[in-house]
Amino acid sequence: MNTAVLSIEAPGEVALVEEKLPDLPEGGFMVATTHSGVSAGTELTYVKGTNPYLTSTWDRALGLFTEGTPSVGYPVRGIGYMQVGLVVETRTRAVREGALVAMCYGHRTAYVADPMTDRFVELPDDLDPLLGIYVAHMGPICANGLLHAAHDLHGPAVRQLGDGVRGRRVVVVGAGVVGLLSAGFAMSGGAAEVVVVDETPARLAVAEALGAEVMSADDDPAMALKRRWRHGPEDRGADVVFQCRGQPRALALGLRLLRPQGTLVDLAFYTEGAQEVRLGEEFHHNGLTVRCAQIGRVPRGLAHAWDRERLSHETIALLRERGRVLREHLITDLVGFSDAPGFLADLAARRRHAIQAVLCDDVEEEGG
Numbered sequence: 593m594n595t596a597v598l599s600i601e602a603p604g605e606v607a608l609v610e611e612k613l614p615d616l617p618e619g620g621f622m623v624a625t626t627h628s629g630v631s632a633g634t635e636l637t638y639v640k641g642t643n644p645y646l647t648s649t650w651d652r653a654l655g656l657f658t659e660g661t662p663s664v665g666y667p668v669r670g671i672g673y674m675q676v677g678l679v680v681e682t683r684t685r686a687v688r689e690g691a692l693v694a695m696c697y698g699h700r701t702a703y704v705a706d707p708m709t710d711r712f713v714e715l716p717d718d719l720d721p722l723l724g725i726y727v728a729h730m731g732p733i734c735a736n737g738l739l740h741a742a743h744d745l746h747g748p749a750v751r752q753l754g755d756g757v758r759g760r761r762v763v764v765v766g767a768g769v770v771g772l773l774s775a776g777f778a779m780s781g782g783a784a785e786v787v788v789v790d791e792t793p794a795r796l797a798v799a800e801a802l803g804a805e806v807m808s809a810d811d812d813p814a815m816a817l818k819r820r821w822r823h824g825p826e827d828r829g830a831d832v833v834f835q836c837r838g839q840p841r842a843l844a845l846g847l848r849l850l851r852p853q854g855t856l857v858d859l860a861f862y863t864e865g866a867q868e869v870r871l872g873e874e875f876h877h878n879g880l881t882v883r884c885a886q887i888g889r890v891p892r893g894l895a896h897a898w899d900r901e902r903l904s905h906e907t908i909a910l911l912r913e914r915g916r917v918l919r920e921h922l923i924t925d926l927v928g929f930s931d932a933p934g935f936l937a938d939l940a941a942r943r944r945h946a947i948q949a950v951l952c953d954d955v956e957e958e959g960g
Contacts, residue, residue, distance in 0.1 A: 598699035598932055598951075600668040603641035604940065606933035609669070613704050619684045620706050623677025626692065628699050628929075628951040629725035631673065632939055633768065633838060633861055638668045639940035642863040670698030674725035676715070677703060687714065694727035694904070701929055701953055713904045720919055723911045725950060726773065731907025732900055733887045734773040737859045738781060739898055740883050741832045743891035744855045750894060753906050754781020756832060761821050763813075763830040764788045764804070765846045766837030767795035769948050770859050772922055774834045775804045776914050777906075787830075789813050789845065790837075798947060801921045802914070814848035827851055834859060840866035843882075852878040857885050925949035 599609045616622050637643035644650075649660035673696040682689050686707040693712040697703045705712065715724045741756030750756075754777075762783045764775045767790035778786045779802075788799035788806050796806040807813040818828040829851035835843055838860040846856045847869070874880065890898045911918065925946045927935045932951050938944045 593702065595700045595702040596929055597669050597701075598672070598929075598936070600638045600666065600671070600936075602666050604639065604937060606639060606936045608929065608933055611669075611700075613702060616681055616683060616704055617706065619708070620704055621679050621682035621684055621687050622702065622704050623693060623695070624680050625675055625677050625701050625703070625951075625953065627674075627676040627722055627725050628672055629674030629730065630699075630936070630939075630946070630949040630951065631730070631769075632946060632949070633770075635671050636936070636940045637861070637863050638664075638671060639936055644863065670700065672696075672699040673729040675699075675703075675728070676721055676724040687712065691715075692721050692724060694724045696729045699929075699932065699951055711900065713901075713908075716908065719908060719911055720915055722923060722950060723915050723919060726911065727904050727907050729887065730769065731773060731910065732903035733859065733885075734770055734777055735903040735906045735910075736887050736890060737774050737834050737836075737857045737885040738777045739894065739903070740857045740885040740891055741834075741855065743894060744832075744857075744881070744883060748893040750891075750898070752781075753777065754783075756781075758782035759784050760831035761817075762786045762832055762834070763817065763846070763849045764799075764834045764836060765809075765842050765849070766790060766835065766860065767792065767799045767806075767947075768836060769922065771834070771836035772799060772802060772947075773910070774836055774859065775799060776802060776910055776918070778834070779803055780910055780913055787813070787817065789849075794945075795947065798921045802917055809842070809845060814845065817849060818851075821851070823851055830854060832857065836860055838862050840864075840868035844869050847874045847878075847880055847882075850874070850878065850880050853880070854878070855881040855883060857883050859885050923948050923950060927951050929953055 593613045594610045597611050599607050645664040648657040650663045675695045679691045692715045695712045738753050742750040745756045757778045762778045764771045786804045788804045791809045800806045830849045833846040833856045835846040835858045
């Protein structure tokens with residue numbers, strides 16, 4: 593049996609190729625992909641050729657990018673980390689045939705999994721399978737940002753995901769998928785106010801539909817919010833900022849929005865550096881903190897209580913609470929697998945735009 597796999601053959605060149613599936617081993621299971629979410633940030637860096645893995649060697653032991661043979665070369669296959677699959681055959685008691693599972697196995701129409709090495713989360717019956725794309729990885733990415741904010745405030749005493757935002761004033765910079773889900777987590781976590789800042793009116797409209805207050809990045813939101821949010825003499829601004837856009841000007845804006853000694857939790861991926869971040873200005877004078885929240889690491893001291901499974905559970909809770917509005921406003925494009933190569937090439941070349949595109953088998957393209 594074969595599977596169709598999305599393959600980036602070279603910068604700007606995307607194809608769908610056939611690969612033979614391995615035999616189903618004892619203890620394994622096979623899924624047929626029902627939905628596969630596209631990360632318009634990370635994945636497009638391979639289409640554009642800007643991902644650092646394409647030009648540098650990643651030394652995992654040292655945690656350094658170094659000169660040498662690139663860690664990844666073309667063709668790049670199996671990218672993608674937002675899959676939902678239907679279990680069509682199983683040889684393990686770990687998962688039943690007919691179950692829908694959230695996984696991370698890349699854009700492919702079928703996959704043979706091993707429960708000992710492949711993480712999967714069985715989706716509850718009351719969850720829209722389309723939203724299941726967020727359960728295994730993307731949702732936990734955003735939940736981990738909230739967890740970092742909670743740890744910054746409470747250290748190892750964190751009990752609930754909303755501990756870092758409850759009753760506080762929050763800004764989310766960037767209204768892509770990461771920013772919108774992070775805003776959703778902050779609102780569900782009891783933030784006093786959540787303001788989403790972006791440069792694109794259409795994305796701000798989505799954030800507003802999800803229930804957040806919105807401000808244009810072009811209208812100097814730092815000036816407006818610091819006039820409004822007063823904590824004390826010479827103490828104005830956001831309690832915490834979630835920076836979710838991979839542009840240095842977005843990071844610079846996030847620092848301007850913070851109150852003195854505030855924390856910016858950074859979930860963005862800066863493939864072109866950050867030359868516009870002026871560390872001699874707000875960062876220096878207000879004694880600010882920047883914390884990078886990566887899904888590979890929860891805050892120190894919280895790994896036992898806050899593992900990936902718990903973050904997926906928190907994601908399911910968010911999707912149950914806000915699923916209808918997320919489905920209506922966040923998912924902008926449904927694309928058949930056969931149309932995926934052209935769609936990704938168009939996204940990378942900015943010939944078209946999407947907030948959340950989802951690849952499905954044999955569907956007519958929607959949205960856009």
